[in-house]
Amino acid sequence: MPELPDVTLYVEALARRVTGRRLEAIRLASPFVLRTVEPPIAELVGRAVEDVRRIGKRVVLALEGERFVVVHLMVAGRFAWADTPGAKIPARIGLAALDFEHGTLLLREASKKKRASIHLVRGAEGLAAHDRGGAEPLEVDLAGFAAALTRERHTLKRALTDQRLLSGIGNAYSDEILHRAKLSPMRRSDQLDETAMRALYEATRAVLSEWTERLRAETGDGFPEGVTAFRPEMAVHGKYKSSCPVCGGTIMRIRYADNEANYCPTCQTEGRLLADRSLSRLLKASWPKTLEELEGG
DSSP states (O other): OOOHHHHHHHHHHHHHHHBTOBOOEEEESOGGGBOOOSSOGGGTTTOBEEEEEEETTEEEEEETTTEEEEEEOTTTEEEEEESSTTOOOOTTTEEEEEEETTEEEEEEEOSSSOOOEEEEEEHHHHHHTTOOOOBOTTTSOHHHHHHHHTSSOOBHHHHHHOTTTBSSOOHHHHHHHHHHHTOOTTSBGGGOOHHHHHHHHHHHHHHHHHHHHHHHHHHTTSOOOSOOSOOTTOSSTTOTTSBOTTTOOBOEEEEETTEEEEEOHHHHSTTBOOOOHHHHHHHGGGSOSBHHHHHTO
């Protein structure tokens, strides 16, 4: 799922291309991608784009007269830009196209589960309904960050990815943040002392800033391509059974629902393995408590 750094790059690339340009058409390859019919498409067509912004993980095109196109890419949704006006929507993976006189913004989703969505919105109040309310991690100070993180009692993994608490962080960057902060993903948010909270705050800002700058450097003036949650430069996310770049230990994971958390036992959990629900139900008392036990050491 595109997260804050990726969505920021999309916003910046789109702002360079469509700010001041008139939306000429919205074409739908899948009627299900459009989740609202009020206001109708005709009410937005012909209006110029005044701004492109991010709300959480959503990309917003702000048009004249407080009309908005809100796109949530979800897990597998991606944008592509074609310099050809009226470009063809790709078969099978194409969902929609937004046409401008000088090019086309294409929305694609390479997944059988079509979760990406477009909402057409009228007015600031309607737009506010799409804001989950989480604090912006690169704008909030330490006190605000701590207040947001501890507003509800969750594991750190869940707290970081809850859009009602913090905005724009998902599965991938939360893994990287927690590894940088040397904190267990299953530690409770209300169990952090001042030192640990500061470490988490600084790791959050550092990881998101560094990755945003890295992606900017890779993209340049082009349009973001190959947006993915799994990058070889990441320390732990998607690196199950690989070596930790810090200590050389083995990266482990825990699975829950349709998600997973990746972590280094040595760096983050004092060598303890976290119980993977999908396995611990079967292994019960045989579930290893340390990395050494798992690897037979």
